[in-house]
Amino acid sequence: MLIRPERPADAARIHAVHTAAFPTAAEARLVEVLLRFGFRAASEFGLFDEYRGGAAFQILELVRGALPVGGGLVRYAREFATLGA
Numbered sequence: 001m002l003i004r005p006e007r008p009a010d011a012a013r014i015h016a017v018h019t020a021a022f023p024t025a026a027e028a029r030l031v032e033v034l035l036r037f038g039f040r041a042a043s044e045f046g047l048f049d050e051y052r053g054g055a056a057f058q059i060l061e062l063v064r065g066a067l068p069v070g071g072g073l074v075r076y077a078r079e080f081a082t083l084g085a
Contacts, residue, residue: 027056034058046071 006014018028039058042048045067049057057074061067 021055031056047074049074
């Protein structure tokens with residue numbers, strides 16, 4: 001399989017894939033915006049969160065090489081739990 005870089009002409013097809021992959025159009029748009037700003041799916045790095053964010057759980061590596069090798073569970077501060085779901 002040959003994989004080439006995305007091109008501007010691919011935008012409609014990429015949006016169709018995102019729309020099919022997420023339960024709401026808003027989530028599909030959010031992922032597209034995050035990708036545009038350099039965020040990537042945390043699962044690409046073996047990272048997952050305790051809230052089961054799945055594909056919507058995105059990360060941005062601020063310092064190259066700072067992510068843990070092999071990934072793992074990302075835990076949030078206790079204060080986040082008080083916000084509810």
